[in-house]
Amino acid sequence: MTDWVREILERYGQRAVLEMAEGERDVRAFLQLVRERREEASGTVTEMGWVDGRLWLYLGREEIRPGDTVRWNGMAFQARSSRPYVIGGTLSHWWASLERRREAAECGS
Structure with a gap:
């Protein structure tokens, strides 16, 4: 019954890399910015610049x-x-709430 999810991800999903404690894996998933009710982007200005507070959605197998x-x-x-x-009784997909990671290079380290 959940083969349709796999087919949709294979056809329309984005190619991404999932990094876990066990290693890396190439995946197909839907990644999308979560819409805000208000128009302005949520975030904060810090000493190092703008920190994006918006969340992203992950849907994948x-x-x-x-x-x-x-x-x-x-x-x-x-x-x-x-x-x-x-x-x-069968796994359809995984849902996750994601936040943008700040890389060391962006922080000046």
Whole structure:
């Protein structure tokens, strides 16, 4: 019953790299910026510049845990929370809330 999720991800999902404690894995997933109710971007200005506070959505077949990193389109994201979605006793997909990671190079280190 959940083969349709796999087919949709293969056809329309973005190619990304999932970095876990066990290593890296190439994945197909949907990654999308979560819309804000208001128009201005959420974030904070710090001594080092703008810190983007917007969240991203991850939908994919690969297990993702809080702290795992997703690299896509030149950006890196860290999973804040995640959970599996099961249909009829079978894993359909994983959902995760991601935040943009600040790389050491961006911090001047």
